[in-house]
Amino acid sequence: MSENQHLLAEQRRALILDEVRRRGGVRVNELTRKLNVSDMTIRRDLDALARQGMLAKVHGGAVPVVEASTHEPGFEAKSGLELTAKEDIARAAAELVAPGRAIALSGGTTTFALAQHLLDVPDLTVVTNSVRVADVFHSAQRTSGQRQGAATVVLTGGVRTPSDSLVGPVADQAIASLHFDVLFLGVHGISVEAGLSTPNLAEAETNRRLVQSARRVVVVADHTKWGTVGLSSFAALEQVDTLVTDAGLPAEARAEVSDHLRQLVIAGEPGEPGEPGESGESGEATGA
Structure with a gap:
């Protein structure tokens, strides 16, 4: 299957999911007419x-899955979802990072993918509360040795969540004492009404501290996060500078996002995501 065919399949499935959520259920024959594809294609989707x-x-047909707002999938459960979208998002987000910057990466499978694209960006200082993200950098350094320009990684302490993030008072205190140029933030859910949200109360507070310590906030989230609401909101959309998402985000959602954010980057579509150096002048993580 070619890349274009794969992207079309993801876009089609995003539209199907949007119909299911909006209408509370759909029939196969309705989808075949609406999307002009075969019954077999819809059933595979x-x-x-x-x-x-x-x-x-x-x-x-199909109906929505109703999950409790407190449900938090583990890292492994999420890592196999939307792989193409996450890779596109990671590649686009990495273009926003200039050498020598102090950046922060929150927990999540999309920030984990982003970390792998940052290994060759020289002289980064990386603050993270993600065990998985820290492991990406440490594993690379063990394999290739401590080369010149390798990232300096600051891993916060804290209590480990199902998504392998470190949260709680220890993490909050560490983050509050630092300032970084750009925060790359993975989210459980994003919507106009609830803003950015997570099922984990402690993680919500830690994410709040990350947002407060950043000069620029970049959310990295695939299209399936749009319209999802977790138990606790930790930031309004107006606090986000840039959303990097994938081509599966429906047109209506794009319009809503554009009304609230300064910049929307659709990974995998034409257009420049932004200049690497626009995130602030300082390249150091400094004490408060």
Whole structure:
């Protein structure tokens, strides 16, 4: 299957998911007419979305999966979802990072993908509360040795969450004493009404501290996060400078996002995501 065909399949599934969420359920024959594809194609799409836990199949169609706002999937459960989208987002977000900057990466599978694209950016200082993100940099240094220009990684302490983030008072105190040029933030959910949200109360507070310590906030989130609301909101959309997402985000959602954010980057589509140096002048993480 070619890359274009794969992207089209992801876009089609995003539209199916949007229909299911908006209408509370859809029938296969309705989707075949709306999307002008075969019955078999729609059934394959529903199978794929059901395997990802995005919807529930019923006889002749599909309905939404209703999850508790406190449900928090583990890192492994999330790591296999939307792989192409996350890779596109990571590649686009990495273009926003200039050498010598002090950046922060929150926990999450998309920031984990981003970390792998930052290994060759020289002289970075990376603050993170993600065990997985820290491991990306440490593993690279163990493999290639402590080369000149390798990133300096500051891993906060804290209590480990199911998504392998470190949260709580220890993490909050460490983050509050630092200032960084750009924060790359993964989220559980994003919406106009709830802003950025997570099912984990302690993680919400730690994310709040990350946002407060950043000169620029970049959210990295695939299209399936749009419209999802976790138990605790930790930032309004107006506190976000840039959203980097994928081509699966529907047109209506793009319009809503653009009304509230300074910059929307659709990874995998034409257009420059921004100049690497626009995130601030200082390249050091400094004490408060």
